[in-house]
Amino acid sequence: MTQKLAIDGGPRAVPENAIKPWPPIDDTDREALLRVFDNQILCGAGGPETVALQKEWAEYIGRKHCLATNSGTAALHMSLAAAGIGPGDEVIVPAYTFLASASCVLHANAIPVFVDIDERTYTIDPRLIEEKITERTKAIIPVHLHGLPADMDEIMAIARKHNLIVIEDACQAHGATYKGKKVGSIGDFAAFSLNSSKNLCGAEGGFFMTDNDYWAMRGDMLRMFGDEIDDETKLRVYNASILGFMYRMQEFTAAFTRAQLKRLDANNAIRQRNCEYLTEILKEYEWVTTPYVPPDRTHVYWMYVVRFDPKKAGVNLSPREFRIALEKALHMEGVGVGQWQIMPVPAQDLFQTKMGYGSRGCPWTCHFYSKEITYRGEDYPVASRLCEDYTVIVGTNPPNGTELLDMYAEAFRKVFKNLDVVVKHKDDPIVAHYRGSIFMAA
Ligand SMILES: Cc1ncc(COP(=O)(O)O)c(C=O)c1O
Known part of the structure; x- marks a missing residue:
């Protein structure tokens, strides 16, 4: 049956409100929050929910130390500061990631040096790292992007050879595994985010992790103003011996995260089943690239990313024009689509x-850093190409299931088999926008 496309005035394939938002909330979440009211301890690094959560997460990942923080950005910054990275130092970061993977380096007064990503996994390309290492390089921040682990064996080998610290940015990959090991357990440090879109949601928050006792002790002080903490009582002594921050987690976040953590594995399994189902649906269209998962790791699909190739589809548009035209048509059918990052990080105005x-451009102008560094998006061709032709398909999170994806399949069938109609409507004034876990019209 051929049906008129929604963008052409036909009915939508996916009804309004069919996509259920993330995360699913149930009575265990409500009870967790009430428990905090009942305890009457609302904050503090020694709060009972915070302490219990740190222990549970350290056990889950298989790491000696976990400190709960108020964001993933805070956990990244604490890792750099705990390792003593600062003015004059360089840190290697993938060119395609969320800004915080790089801005944490600036917050440490150090300089981010970008490396392009791999064509298939979209994580940092280890083959390009060594040429960026200088005598100033102190660390590498691999990012487990979209929920897929980076090439950790290759990265760790380069880091050990050059005596560099590895800080895993695991903000998007709670529960993903690399050669059987959970991400966050491999590098010298790891940072996780708990913001509301993440596979483990605490509304906002994060985790700083390490196995090293000294770095953990430094992290503990950095998290709370640089205050020393009494060994016996574990209380602050109100004497700051280093420059710290206010990066503590509060008790409501900790209690909520503990409730969500109990369902993390089950929720990840639903994401995996949904995404594998979607990949099966999309396989039929050879001009659509679905996520690649190397056999030695698991993907937890924080995001499901696809790419469209106009040449293979026989459409005479640029990859960017084709992607936008498809986003408009799919959006009108009710499929959640749209872009997240729109350019490589070094192309952003900040860089x-x-x-x-x-007003003096520190840390780039800091006298400890006498080098001139120039950032150009086009120096990262793989990341640049990805930004032209990728889109995120939203709705693969629980509680959505295959019934939603069956409706998506119908939308794909309509849209992908009528590319001439898609092209006809390419300039329609429709915008598909990223809004947390759901994409909506502007
Ligand atoms: C890869 C990556 N790194 C760092 C962060 C920062 O985490 P937060 O938003 O909790 O500060 C995020 C969050 O979006 C992220 O996706």
Whole structure:
């Protein structure tokens, strides 16, 4: 049956409100929050929910130390600061990631040096790392992007050879495994985010992790103003001996995260089943690239990313024009689609203007860093190409199941088999926008 496309005035394939938002909330979440009211302890690094959560997460990942923080960005910054990375140092970061993977380096007064990503996994390309290492390089921040682990064996080998610290940015990959090991347990440090879109949701929050006792002790002080903490009582002594921050988690977040953590594995399994189902549906269209998962790791699909090839589809549009035209048509059918990052991180204005701190452009102009560094998006061709032709398909999170994806299949069939109609409507004033876990019209 051929039906008129929704963008052409036909009925939508997916009814309104069919996509259920993330995360599913149940009575165990409500009870967790009430428990905090009943305890009457609302904050503090020694709060009972915070302490219990740290222990549970350290056990889940298989790491000696876990400190709960108020964001993933805070956990990344604490890792750099705990390792003593600062002015004059360089840190290697993938060119395609969320800004915080790189801005944490600037917050440490160090300089991010970008490396392009791999064509298939979209994680940092280890073959390109060594050429970026200088005598100033102190660390590498691999990012387990979209929920897929980076090439950790290759990265760890390069880091050990050059005596570099590895900070895993695991903000998007709770529960993903690399050669049987959970991500976050492999590098010298790891950072996780608990913001509301993440596979493990605490509304906002994060985890700083390490196995090293000294770095953990430094992290503990950095998390709370740089205050020393009494060995016996575990209380602050109100004497800051280093420069720290206010990066503590609060008790409501900890209690909520503990309730969500009990369902993390089950929720990840639903994401995996949904995404594998979607890949089966999309296989039929050879001009659509679905996520690649190397056999030695598991993907937890924080995001399901596809790419469209106009040449293979026989459409005379640029990859960017084709992707936008398809987003519009799919959006009108009721499929959640749209872009997340729109350019490689080094192409963002912050790196073009290099206006860091104050009005003098620190840390780039800091006298400890005498080098001139220029950031150009086009120096990262793989990341740049990805930004032209990728889109995220939203709705693969629980509580959505295959019934939603069956409706998506119908939408794909309509849209992908009528590319001439898609092209006809390519300039329609429709915008598909990212809004947390759901994409909506502007
Ligand atoms: C890869 C990556 N790194 C770091 C962060 C920062 O985490 P948060 O938002 O909790 O500060 C995020 C969050 O979106 C992320 O996706």
